[in-house]
Amino acid sequence: MAETREFLYPSKWLTRASAGDRVACELRMRIIAGIIESGTILSENKIAADFSVSRSPVREALKILASENIIRLERMGAVVIGLTEKEIEEIYDVRLLIESFVFERLVRIDTHDLVMELSKILEMMKVAIRYGDADEFSYQDVLFHETIIRAINHSYMLMIWNNLKPVMESFILLSMRIRFKEKYDDFTRILENHQLYIEAIKTKDRALMIKSLHQNFDDVQGKVEYLWMSQQLLAKGVEQEND
Amino acid sequence: MAETREFLYPSKWLTRASAGDRVACELRMRIIAGIIESGTILSENKIAADFSVSRSPVREALKILASENIIRLERMGAVVIGLTEKEIEEIYDVRLLIESFVFERLVRIDTHDLVMELSKILEMMKVAIRYGDADEFSYQDVLFHETIIRAINHSYMLMIWNNLKPVMESFILLSMRIRFKEKYDDFTRILENHQLYIEAIKTKDRALMIKSLHQNFDDVQGKVEYLWMSQQLLAKGVEQEND
DNA sequence: TTAAGTATACTTGTATACAAGTATTATAAC
DNA sequence: GTTATAATACTTGTATACAAGTATACTTAA
Numbered sequence: 001m002a003e004t005r006e007f008l009y010p011s012k013w014l015t016r017a018s019a020g021d022r023v024a025c026e027l028r029m030r031i032i033a034g035i036i037e038s039g040t041i042l043s044e045n046k047i048a049a050d051f052s053v054s055r056s057p058v059r060e061a062l063k064i065l066a067s068e069n070i071i072r073l074e075r076m077g078a079v080v081i082g083l084t085e086k087e088i089e090e091i092y093d094v095r096l097l098i099e100s101f102v103f104e105r106l107v108r109i110d111t112h113d114l115v116m117e118l119s120k121i122l123e124m125m126k127v128a129i130r131y132g133d134a135d136e137f138s139y140q141d142v143l144f145h146e147t148i149i150r151a152i153n154h155s156y157m158l159m160i161w162n163n164l165k166p167v168m169e170s171f172i173l174l175s176m177r178i179r180f181k182e183k184y185d186d187f188t189r190i191l192e193n194h195q196l197y198i199e200a201i202k203t204k205d206r207a208l209m210i211k212s213l214h215q216n217f218d219d220v221q222g223k224v225e226y227l228w229m230s231q232q233l234l235a236k237g238v239e240q241e242n243d
Numbered sequence: 244m245a246e247t248r249e250f251l252y253p254s255k256w257l258t259r260a261s262a263g264d265r266v267a268c269e270l271r272m273r274i275i276a277g278i279i280e281s282g283t284i285l286s287e288n289k290i291a292a293d294f295s296v297s298r299s300p301v302r303e304a305l306k307i308l309a310s311e312n313i314i315r316l317e318r319m320g321a322v323v324i325g326l327t328e329k330e331i332e333e334i335y336d337v338r339l340l341i342e343s344f345v346f347e348r349l350v351r352i353d354t355h356d357l358v359m360e361l362s363k364i365l366e367m368m369k370v371a372i373r374y375g376d377a378d379e380f381s382y383q384d385v386l387f388h389e390t391i392i393r394a395i396n397h398s399y400m401l402m403i404w405n406n407l408k409p410v411m412e413s414f415i416l417l418s419m420r421i422r423f424k425e426k427y428d429d430f431t432r433i434l435e436n437h438q439l440y441i442e443a444i445k446t447k448d449r450a451l452m453i454k455s456l457h458q459n460f461d462d463v464q465g466k467v468e469y470l471w472m473s474q475q476l477l478a479k480g481v482e483q484e485n486d
Numbered sequence: 487t488t489a490a491g492t493a494t495a496c497t498t499g500t501a502t503a504c505a506a507g508t509a510t511t512a513t514a515a516c
Numbered sequence: 517g518t519t520a521t522a523a524t525a526c527t528t529g530t531a532t533a534c535a536a537g538t539a540t541a542c543t544t545a546a
Contacts, residue, residue: 018499044528054501059529060306067310069402076508076527090399097340156333159312160403261529287498297531302499319497319538 008033010135010173019053020060025166026051027061031070031082032170038082042071068167083171091171092217094164098149098157099213105152107204114151118144118198122191129187134180137187138173144194148201251276252413253378262296263303268409269294270304274313274325275413281325285314311410326414334414335460337407341392341400342456348395350447357394361387361441365434372430377423380430381416387437391444 008029014022027047030036048058062078065071069087071078081087106114121144128137142165149161179186193216200209251272257265270290273279291301305321308314312330314321324330349357364387371380385408392404422429436459443452 020499043526045526055528056500056502060499063303063306067402067406069398087398090397093344093397094399094403097344101336101340154333154336155312155330156337156407159310159406160337163310163402163406164399263529286496288496298498299530299532303529 008035008174009170013139018057018060019051020057020064023047023051023053023057024061024064025170028065028068028070028166028170029174031065031080032167033174034082036080036082038080038084040080041077042080043077064166068163070167083167088171091164091168094160095145095168096213096217098160099145100210102149102152102154102157103201103206103209103213105154106148106201107206109152111151111201111204114147115198115202117147118194118201121147122194122198125191125194129191132180134177135173137180138169138176141172141176141190142169148197251278251417253416256382261300261303262294263300263307266290266294266296266300267304267307268413271308271311271313271409272413272417274308274323275410276417277325279323279325281323281327283323284320285323286320307409311406313410326410331414334407334411337403338388338411339456339460341403342388343453345392345395345397345400346444346449346452346456348397349391349444350449352395354394354444354447357391358441358445360390361437361444364390365437365441368434368437372434375423377420378416380423381412381419384415384419384433385412391440 007026009022009025014025017025027036027042031038036042042062044055044058044062047061048055051058062071062073066073066078070081070083072081121140125137125140125144128134128140146161146165149157193212196208196212197216199205200212250269252265252268257268260268270279270285274281279285285305287298287301287305290304291298294301305314305316309316309321313325314323364383368380368383368387371377371383389404389408392400436455439451439455440459442448443455
């Protein structure tokens, strides 16, 4: 049987999380992984039954997912939007916009502590790779970019990031899990990109930053295909399970 | 007695709105108007009692306000953040970022319909001024910018806008109400700016767009002082009421 | 008077109940 | 067979109840 798991979202990231958050995280993963196809109409009652919780946390979860633009709350039922190639490109438009803005601020402040912090995270990423831990690697990858954004102390940029983060995280998780199996070599390049990014921040080299930013994103664009692979794999797994 | 109203948020904008939305809109107005001071700790039960609703819609409202960054949900109680000068500048950072991005897309597409739509909204704004309707003017002002953003069909830019919009709207409402009384002349300049903006979109003149964008924002920066006036006025009103 | 423990009055998160509204289906009339 | 009407099985939004946790205040012992 193909590898299938009860829950796609790492359960150890959910300690101290409310039932609403759990439902939101898991639904998000299933939607982005394509297990729940776009166009599907979600019913509060059905989800509540599926997850063995009451409607209260489910309502909360649906509100969260609606604010992330992966479902649309209508008068009756929530319609799944999901992530198409278009949405993924749009997310990277936003990331590029934010991170460019952030860099413009970074060149004007002391980045010593930030560079230290980023180096630490990069080391963590290396360890995660050595131990084949795709989830941990994804976590550190997301944390890397969040740390940069937090450094400029801009609450509304952080707000945008917080809105984008859950979807990003799910997307990265899914694609990294595939790549750890299929394209292990990719990670040397990913690490180099991040090293370059740190270098750009350290030297406040705008050109280098733009270069590494785009390399990072071009690389990530490649991830889209891994999301499709992920969706296909998971779809097969579900089929076999239904036999 | 100074002019005080039971609700700051226009009630006619709340037809068909849920109790949760009503509470969110009103709390938002009170926070931004400074009636509820930053640092205040909000209690679900107390708010529920104040608005004569149950905790369910209040919880919903607090979640919304938290996602807008004007309150912070903590383990016990929600702490009011509010809008300081810093936050207002940050909001305009984001708007500048978004609208610049949007314009870059607009120059590449047919904007005929958009220009028509914007002209219509501008006419509406003029009518609102003639009839001294600050709320209607604010509504059209917000709609003007939303219409521009919607034109490029970018769901994640729209997502950011949707996150920003409620706070913007409240802020504009409060400052326009003051300006309608104190600085009626301002509006000819505001209208000119919007006309310039339309012109920039029509001719796809990047330089003109940047100019009108900045004029608009510089003008809006001036609004900050009107927010303080608004806060002072309302504070006085409350004091007198408490006598 | 101070320190530690205990009671109490809050808090949040979840479950459940219910009213009001909306699609869908079945039934009746033509 | 088609259309209009009524019954039904859903839906959402709100109220309420309760369990579990947390801060505050109050006791009690030193």
